Amino acid sequence: MSWQRDGDVWISPETGARWVPTIGLEVHAQLSTKTKLFCGCEVSFGAPPNTRTCPVCTGQPGALPVLNAGVLDLAVRAAIALGAEVARETHFDRKNYFYCDLPKNFQTSQYDHPFCSGGGVKLSSGTFIRLNRIHMEEDAGKTMHTDAGSLVDLNRTGVPLIESVTEADLSSPEDAYEYLTRFREVLQFAGVSTADMEKGELRCDVNVSVRPEGEEGLRTKVEVKNLNSFRHVQASLEHEIPRQVAAYEAEGEGAVVQETRLYDPEREETRTMRVKEGESDYRYFPCPDLPKLHLSEALIEEQRALLPELPEARRARYQAELGLSEYDAGVLTGSRDTADYFEEAAERSGDAKAAANWVSNELLRALGAGELEAGSLRELSLRPSDLSLVIEKAASGELHSKGARELVRECLRTGAGVDETIQALGLDEVIDDSELEGWCREALEANPRVREEVLAGKDKALGACIGPVMKASGGKADPKRITEVLKGLIEGGS
Numbered sequence: 001m002s003w004q005r006d007g008d009v010w011i012s013p014e015t016g017a018r019w020v021p022t023i024g025l026e027v028h029a030q031l032s033t034k035t036k037l038f039c040g041c042e043v044s045f046g047a048p049p050n051t052r053t054c055p056v057c058t059g060q061p062g063a064l065p066v067l068n069a070g071v072l073d074l075a076v077r078a079a080i081a082l083g084a085e086v087a088r089e090t091h092f093d094r095k096n097y098f099y100c101d102l103p104k105n106f107q108t109s110q111y112d113h114p115f116c117s118g119g120g121v122k123l124s125s126g127t128f129i130r131l132n133r134i135h136m137e138e139d140a141g142k143t144m145h146t147d148a149g150s151l152v153d154l155n156r157t158g159v160p161l162i163e164s165v166t167e168a169d170l171s172s173p174e175d176a177y178e179y180l181t182r183f184r185e186v187l188q189f190a191g192v193s194t195a196d197m198e199k200g201e202l203r204c205d206v207n208v209s210v211r212p213e214g215e216e217g218l219r220t221k222v223e224v225k226n227l228n229s230f231r232h233v234q235a236s237l238e239h240e241i242p243r244q245v246a247a248y249e250a251e252g253e254g255a256v257v258q259e260t261r262l263y264d265p266e267r268e269e270t271r272t273m274r275v276k277e278g279e280s281d282y283r284y285f286p287c288p289d290l291p292k293l294h295l296s297e298a299l300i301e302e303q304r305a306l307l308p309e310l311p312e313a314r315r316a317r318y319q320a321e322l323g324l325s326e327y328d329a330g331v332l333t334g335s336r337d338t339a340d341y342f343e344e345a346a347e348r349s350g351d352a353k354a355a356a357n358w359v360s361n362e363l364l365r366a367l368g369a370g371e372l373e374a375g376s377l378r379e380l381s382l383r384p385s386d387l388s389l390v391i392e393k394a395a396s397g398e399l400h401s402k403g404a405r406e407l408v409r410e411c412l413r414t415g416a417g418v419d420e421t422i423q424a425l426g427l428d429e430v431i432d433d434s435e436l437e438g439w440c441r442e443a444l445e446a447n448p449r450v451r452e453e454v455l456a457g458k459d460k461a462l463g464a465c466i467g468p469v470m471k472a473s474g475g476k477a478d479p480k481r482i483t484e485v486l487k488g489l490i491e492g493g494s
């Protein structure tokens with residue numbers, strides 16, 4: 001049975017009743033440090049199992065944690081980027097539970113004094129999604145269940161994370177998706193996390209409840225855990241919301257219990273994982289091995305100074321100051337790498353629109369099509385300075401648009417420099433004037449109206465002859481020179 005939606009309201013196909021979901025998100029993001037939170041072990045994705053461990057992160061008796069100062073720097077920068085209030089005093093707590101991939105039997109996390117609170121993310125609709133808090137914590141290890149038994153890899157144990165918790169401000173699966181996109185963007189631009197979901201650097205839990213439209217207060221919320229893609233977050237909500245509504249309609253209030261569910265993308269359903277623990281089950285207490293942290297004004301200001309302009313501000317500036325469309329501004333802020341590349345090319349060439357076109361139509365297209373060895377703009381041998389050279393040559397008429405495109409594609413393919421490639425492609429060959437004149441005569445003969453129009457003062461009509469001459473020259477003639485020759489022939493009466 002299909003569900004009708006009216007904005008954020010879900011209309012039951014059974015009863016026609018109107019239901020509203022309330023959604024909150026918890027996102028774990030891995031901070032981009034070289035080493036773990038409390039030891040010197042390297043953070044390395046894909047390393048052989050249990051090769052990035054030491055007595056500290058495997059919880060050996062007597063081993064003591066030492067805070068990685070780099071973690072604090074990045075966490076504070078993330079907080080500032082998200083507009084949160086950084087606490088001046090904070091500490092770590094132990095969250096106690098037993099699992100085979102948690103050798104200490106507690107996770108070092110933060111409970112009642114997280115390092116920051118507040119802040120949030122604005123959606124394109126203007127809705128502001130408030131953050132309740134962000135805290136630092138260490139990751140647990142990874143358990144793989146195989147036919148031969150369960151295997152534990154402790155390489156991830158102790159990897160630094162920030163966990164952010166929103167208020168229940170979201171009201172649709174689409175908003176949840178957009179929130180995550182914007183949130184990730186901020187972390188990436190701020191340089192605090194690469195937030196690569198395929199490497200498990202960003203993981204998401206969803207809290208969702210439903211209630212009849214107009215009902216005061218919230219009903220029981222259900223948590224859907226360990227979602228590792230934004231699509232899965234959206235899809236899990238699209239299944240969980242109707243499931244809860246159907247349960248209430250079939251069994252009345254009390255039909256939905258507070259629990260943790262897992263989303264199964266293959267069967268497109270959520271199912272019970274465990275009935276949720278309360279906070280008291282974890283018996284949090286301040287970690288006696290780690291001193292209280294005092295966050296100085298100097299540290300906070302230092303991180304604030306390191307923050308680049310964030311994506312939302314860049315999009316606004318690209319439209320207001322550079323005259324780009326909303327769409328182009330969105331494409332160019334798809335990653336910090338893209339935005340920085342574009343800005344450098346725009347600044348050097350003085351032509352933002354041309355730079356925007358080259359970056360989105362040629363460079364991003366080629367990267368997206370997998371035509372290049374490079375995986376990102378940063379890895380391209382064609383640097384923004386090279387691109388600006390191409391833009392300048394095209395603007396001066398030294399290169400025509402087709403030649404310029406050919407040049408850029410060849411540079412991308414071979415990794416060779418711009419000038420070198422111009423020579424290799426023969427784009428610098430000088431066309432003999434008598435040869436050019438011959439082509440121009442042919443073009444004028446084929447388009448007799450051009451002569452009349454130009455004599456009547458409409459120079460624009462010359463355009464019809466430039467293409468054919470260009471073609472005849474194999475793309476090497478200079479359009480400016482063609483124009484001069486054509487005008488000379490017409491005005492000379494020949």
Ligand SMILES: [Zn+2]
Binds near residue numbers: 036056058158
């Ligand atoms: Zn270690």
